[in-house]
Amino acid sequence: MPKITFIEHNGTSHEVEGEAGMTVMEVARKNDIPGIEAECGGACSCATCHVYVDEGWLPKTGASEEMEEDMLDFAFDVRANSRLSCQIKVTDELDGLIVRTPEKQF
Amino acid sequence: MSNSPIETDVVIIGAGPCGLFAVFELGLLDIRCHLIDILDRPGGQCAELYPEKPIYDIPAYPIISGQELTDALMEQIKPFDPQFHFNQRVDEIEKLEDGRFHLKTDDNQEFICKNVVIAAGGGSFTPKRPPLPGIENYENGSVHYSVRRMSDFEGKDLLIVGGGDSALDWTLNLTPIANSVTLVHRRDKFRAATDSVNKMLALREEGKINFHLGQMTEIHGENGEMTGVTIKGSEEEVLVKCNRLLPFFGLTMKLGPVANWGLNLHENLISVDTEKFETSAEGIFAIGDINSYPGKLKLILSGFHEAALMAQKVNAYINPDKKVVFQYTTSSSSLQKKLGVK
Numbered sequence: 001m002p003k004i005t006f007i008e009h010n011g012t013s014h015e016v017e018g019e020a021g022m023t024v025m026e027v028a029r030k031n032d033i034p035g036i037e038a039e040c041g042g043a044c045s046c047a048t049c050h051v052y053v054d055e056g057w058l059p060k061t062g063a064s065e066e067m068e069e070d071m072l073d074f075a076f077d078v079r080a081n082s083r084l085s086c087q088i089k090v091t092d093e094l095d096g097l098i099v100r101t102p103e104k105q106f
Numbered sequence: 107m108s109n110s111p112i113e114t115d116v117v118i119i120g121a122g123p124c125g126l127f128a129v130f131e132l133g134l135l136d137i138r139c140h141l142i143d144i145l146d147r148p149g150g151q152c153a154e155l156y157p158e159k160p161i162y163d164i165p166a167y168p169i170i171s172g173q174e175l176t177d178a179l180m181e182q183i184k185p186f187d188p189q190f191h192f193n194q195r196v197d198e199i200e201k202l203e204d205g206r207f208h209l210k211t212d213d214n215q216e217f218i219c220k221n222v223v224i225a226a227g228g229g230s231f232t233p234k235r236p237p238l239p240g241i242e243n244y245e246n247g248s249v250h251y252s253v254r255r256m257s258d259f260e261g262k263d264l265l266i267v268g269g270g271d272s273a274l275d276w277t278l279n280l281t282p283i284a285n286s287v288t289l290v291h292r293r294d295k296f297r298a299a300t301d302s303v304n305k306m307l308a309l310r311e312e313g314k315i316n317f318h319l320g321q322m323t324e325i326h327g328e329n330g331e332m333t334g335v336t337i338k339g340s341e342e343e344v345l346v347k348c349n350r351l352l353p354f355f356g357l358t359m360k361l362g363p364v365a366n367w368g369l370n371l372h373e374n375l376i377s378v379d380t381e382k383f384e385t386s387a388e389g390i391f392a393i394g395d396i397n398s399y400p401g402k403l404k405l406i407l408s409g410f411h412e413a414a415l416m417a418q419k420v421n422a423y424i425n426p427d428k429k430v431v432f433q434y435t436t437s438s439s440s441l442q443k444k445l446g447v448k
Binding site for chain 2: 039040043045046047048069070072073074076077078103104106
């Protein structure tokens with residue numbers, strides 16, 4: 001099972017087990033990770049599951065697609081490594097993935 | 107604007123799928139409804155969050171989009187002639203001495219009804235407030251999340267933030283009357299209508315508006331009067347002087363005034379019983395995502411079931427002397443007559 005580490009804005013770290021096929025947002029919700037609201041439930045419609053992907057992992061998670069980029073316009077403090085976690089599918093390749101949650105989801 | 111109160115059987119708060127289907131179930135029992143919604147169209151989350159997205163768990167529809175479901179429900183409830191009041195939020199509910207309810211919206215429309223059905227989903231869709239320190243101090247004049255009166259912006263120095271239709275439409279509409287307009291967006295790509303984007307680019311070209319690539323980091327001002335906002339670009343920070351800020355970051359759901367109506371809540375949801383879906387206040391019901399009970403599933407199909415049971419109890423309140431004979435739409439000629447079946 002791929003492990004994913006969520007690091008909160010205040011530095012608190014949560015290492016949890018994901019499951020290939022789930023999205024990173026779903027893994028966060030399943031494990032009650034603070035800072036991921038996912039108001040729309042994963043439809044890429046609300047930008048409240050915004051995360052910063054650890055720079056080293058960017059090549060593996062890939063870049064956001066156009067719909068996701070459009071939605072990121074509704075997020076706050078968007079950076080080059082910003083992604084919506086509902087659009088990152090967990091794979092075995094992502095074992096060890098580190099993402100950080102923003103200070104606020106809005 | 108103040109209108110005389112509208113009198114009706116039931117007011118449904120929220121015109122999402124559950125609110126719409128409630129019209130159907132109440133309609134079969136000859137109960138008439140008015141619906142109030144903060145959005146400008148029916149459908150609730152189906153219209154606002156996922157109109158084009160497929161839903162796979164509506165019984166008998168292997169796949170249906172949020173908009174198709176909304177359109178189908180609107181068609182289904184047409185025979186009952188529901189009355190819609192959009193762009194309004196119910197702020198107050200008060201029980202009258204005669205047992206009826208008095209409701210008032212933020213647009214000062216008043217209603218008097220026999221029962222209230224709260225089908226408000228995740229709450230009211232409210233503009234997102236950028237999490238800038240102290241922004242709330244400027245919300246009484248300098249910061250606006252929508253434009254109610256264009257004259258509020260006449261001769262002002264505006265900062266408009268966002269890259270969608272709202273940001274661009276207001277850039278185009280307010281530029282002729284404002285003293286100055288600065289548009290800020292995080293990237294040089296806009297998801298608005300092509301025509302608006304082209305018009306905005308033309309204004310930029312002509313030097314009629316300023317444009318900055320970046321994001322807001324700080325608001326400056328004193329005594330509730332904004333004087334400027336710091337914009338952080340990829341390399342540098344600029345201070346944009348402005349006295350009006352219009353941030354357009356989409357909508358989020360907030361429970362809103364529902365929390366003040368004295369109903370028993372459980373984790374910000376309205377507690378109901380599972381026989382009638384009535385709240386702790388007699389005569390006020392809650393169905394769909396906004397309610398809470400043991401085993402609750404936030405599914406549209408659960409909301410439909412809740413609407414049907416709620417309607418039975420509302421009928422008992424409104425028609426206490428009428429003998430209830432349970433009927434099926436397939437076989438009942440009286441139900442079919444109500445539905446306009448020929």
